[in-house]
Amino acid sequence: MKKLTTIASAIMFGLTASAAALAQDTIALAVSTLDNPFFVTLKDGAQKKADELGYKLVVLDSQNDPAKELANVEDLTVRGAKVLLINPTDSAAVGNAVAIANRNNIPVITLDRGAEKGKVVSHIASDNVAGGKMAGDFIAAKLGQGAKVIQLEGIAGTSAARERGEGFKQAIEAHKFNMLASQPADFDRTKGLNVTENLLASKSDVQAIFAQNDEMALGALRAIRAANKEVLVVGFDGTEDGINAVKSGKLAATIAQQPDLIGALGVVTADRLLKGESVEAKIPVDLKVIEK
Numbered sequence: 001m002k003k004l005t006t007i008a009s010a011i012m013f014g015l016t017a018s019a020a021a022l023a024q025d026t027i028a029l030a031v032s033t034l035d036n037p038f039f040v041t042l043k044d045g046a047q048k049k050a051d052e053l054g055y056k057l058v059v060l061d062s063q064n065d066p067a068k069e070l071a072n073v074e075d076l077t078v079r080g081a082k083v084l085l086i087n088p089t090d091s092a093a094v095g096n097a098v099a100i101a102n103r104n105n106i107p108v109i110t111l112d113r114g115a116e117k118g119k120v121v122s123h124i125a126s127d128n129v130a131g132g133k134m135a136g137d138f139i140a141a142k143l144g145q146g147a148k149v150i151q152l153e154g155i156a157g158t159s160a161a162r163e164r165g166e167g168f169k170q171a172i173e174a175h176k177f178n179m180l181a182s183q184p185a186d187f188d189r190t191k192g193l194n195v196t197e198n199l200l201a202s203k204s205d206v207q208a209i210f211a212q213n214d215e216m217a218l219g220a221l222r223a224i225r226a227a228n229k230e231v232l233v234v235g236f237d238g239t240e241d242g243i244n245a246v247k248s249g250k251l252a253a254t255i256a257q258q259p260d261l262i263g264a265l266g267v268v269t270a271d272r273l274l275k276g277e278s279v280e281a282k283i284p285v286d287l288k289v290i291e292k
Contacts, residue, residue, distance in 0.1 A: 024056045027270045028081035028106075029263075030072050030097070032089045032113070034061040036187065036215060037239045038259050039087060042111065045260030046085065049267040057267070064155070066093035073097040077104045083270035085263075087111045090157040094118075107273050111266050112259070114159040121273065124265050124283040128163035129170075131255040131287045132212075135234045136171020138253050138289055139208045142232055145175050150199055151182040152192055152211040152220060161187075164212045164236060180206055185216045192219025200227045208232040214242030214254055221250050238290055246290055253291040261285055 029046050031039050043059055050057035058079055062069035069089045076084060077100060084101045088094035091114055098118025101108045107121045114123050139147055151168060154161030165182070172179055180203040185191040192211060200206070200223060209224075209231055211217035217235030224231050235242045238256025245251035262285050269279050 024054060025082045025274055026056045026058055026080050027083050027085060027267060028073075028076040028079070029057055029059045029085045029266070030062055030069060030076065030087065031059065032062050032069070032087045033064045035063075036213075037241060038213065038215075038237045038257070039112075041239070042087065042259040042263040045263030046267050047263075048260075049264040053267060053271050055267065055271070062089050064089050066090050066096075069094065070097050070100070073100050077101065077106065081106060083273055084108045085111055085266040085270060086115075088113045088115055088158070090155070091159040091162075092116045092157055107270075109266055109269055109273075111262050112160060112257075116159075122269050122279045122281060122283060124262055124269065124285065125160075126257045126262075126285045126287050128160050129167040131236060131257075132164040132167020132210075133170045134167070134255050134287065134289055135164075135210045135236060135253075136168050136175060136177070138234055138291070139177070139210065139232065140171065140175040142252065143207055146178060147175070148178045148180055148203075148205055148207045150180050150196075150203060150206050150209045152195060152209060152216040153182060153184040154187040154212040154216070156184055161212055168210055185211070185219070187213045187215055189215040189219040192216030193222050194219075196220040196223035197226070200224070200229060200231075204229075206231055208234070208252075211235050213237050214239045214245075214251075217242065217251055217254070218245060221245065238288075243290055246292055249292055253289055256288050256290045258285055 060072040095117030110123045185195040214235035214237045232252045235254040242254040
């Protein structure tokens with residue numbers, strides 16, 4: 001009898017555990033790319049908070065491809081996702097993915113990069129304009145007015161690239177920088193290296209480079225080192241590699257975001273929506289300058 005009771009208890013426990021698993025609401029997270037450490041940290045922050053709050057988090061990698069992003073969101077709508085967290089590959093193109101979620105009555109929350117079209121319940125990001133200005137102010141503090149600068153731009157069409165560039169433009173005007181060049185390197189380390197190599201050949205008198213993310217900044221550092229030049233480089237994001245480069249004295253500074261907090265706030269905001277609570281249309285995440 002005792003054995004039967006034990007078996008029955010085990011079965012009941014199993015049924016209860018299965019019911020609890022089924023009861024978990026699913027939150028979807030579509031990330032622009034998981035090749036970038038910044039977005040991996042964002043995903044990890046979201047996963048940790050989802051585990052803490054008892055949600056199932058489904059993560060899909062859009063591989064920096066708007067078509068893949070669209071397919072991912074279509075897939076998520078049949079997976080029973082209750083809320084969509086999306087870090088867009090492109091702020092304009094993502095409108096198609098947002099529209100699909102809208103048609104399926106799935107609330108959309110954008111992370112780090114905004115969406116130009118579609119209904120978005122909340123946007124969680126750092127103040128990229130302020131961050132671009134902070135980078136320029138740092139360069140001015142180190143080199144003074146009229147410094148000769150180059151800017152490495154992120155992926156064209158993303159709100160992050162546009163806003164960081166806007167903030168840096170404010171600093172250019174305020175500090176009368178001489179902008180020698182401003183070219184895209186797509187938030188990519190290898191492209192940051194290649195673009196900087198080419199620019200150094202024609203803009204040898206450059207004094208500072210502002211890279212709109214740490215990956216491009218790290219690529220630029222390699223090019224500078226290979227050219228045996230001294231150029232002050234400022235990155236953006238505050239990734240682990242970026243911060244380590246600052247600590248070692250290679251990178252002058254990075255404008256640090258908190259990607260783990262952006263991801264966690266995405267899940268917290270989704271949780272509030274699912275509980276019927278109101279949420280803010282814009283949720284800012286603090287930035288800070290990290291220097292040695």
